[in-house]
Amino acid sequence: MKISDVIEQFLKEMMEENDGVIEIRRNDLATQFHCVPSQINYVIATRFKNEHGYAVDSRRGGGGSVRIRRVQPSGGNIVMHLVNHMGDRVSYQEMHFFLQDLLSAGILSERECKLLIGGLSDRALGMENPHRDAVRARALKNALVHLIS
Amino acid sequence: MKISDVIEQFLKEMMEENDGVIEIRRNDLATQFHCVPSQINYVIATRFKNEHGYAVDSRRGGGGSVRIRRVQPSGGNIVMHLVNHMGDRVSYQEMHFFLQDLLSAGILSERECKLLIGGLSDRALGMENPHRDAVRARALKNALVHLIS
């Protein structure tokens, strides 16, 4: 049994018992499983992607930690369907279509769409393509999964 | 829970109950929370910045103290006030502080904050600093301005 699988299993069980949210200290977990800390990053990067329905955020520095949340079963399926059909580049136009869908499905409000349209416009992101559309894709997925988890 | 966060919380609650003005003795506060006095300076420097709507002034010497007060942005437009004072680089942590401001001012909902926190996290943006904080600053400003226009 691979250590990565063991850690993945452990985290997912922990999440089951915990309403879909866990908060861990990377170094503690590494100690617990006798592996290097960056192994935890590997597990998170490969097993807890947005596309799988997980939102991750973390803080560095003293008192820092990593939090992982799972999408809520209710209402999550439409969003996850979109997230999984998004690909890893999303143009501004495409984003509009996605947001239109979510708006008419009643999942996002008009204000919420506005925030994303403003924040993830070409002007806001600033960089050139293809980088820009890649950043937008990641940002949009993260935003949506974060919202419903 | 970090001691800095505890102190921040304490001061903000105190300010709530006190009409937006508090006056503290740095050394007493440090004693009360079992930390060094300069920790108080750290909390004030990171959590009570001007751009978050606080004004700090202090007197040294015998009988000295620190006064912190909430400043209402004149003209009433809190969003524009924040956007104008944001600077052209915003860290993830700073964004949290800004969003907290907007949340407690009743300008953004919790969902709207979640969208931005997820969409503009380090993970979502992907690139390295200093570029990352610059993109986040632009994106956040654009999102907020777009929202109110």
Next chain:
DNA sequence: ATTGATGAAAGTCAAAGAAAGTCAAAAACA
């Protein structure tokens, strides 16, 4: 009334500490 000493505040700044992140080489596996 001026000066000077003393002590009581707060301020500054950089080092140390505490976390997480990155990246690519090495190893294991299919």
Next chain:
DNA sequence: TGTTTTTGACTTTCTTTGACTTTCATCAAT
């Protein structure tokens, strides 16, 4: 062989600590 996993050296971010500095008030001596 090509992909996935493991490892570890190095980096970044944030917090805590403490030595040193500056400012102010008071009081005693001129």
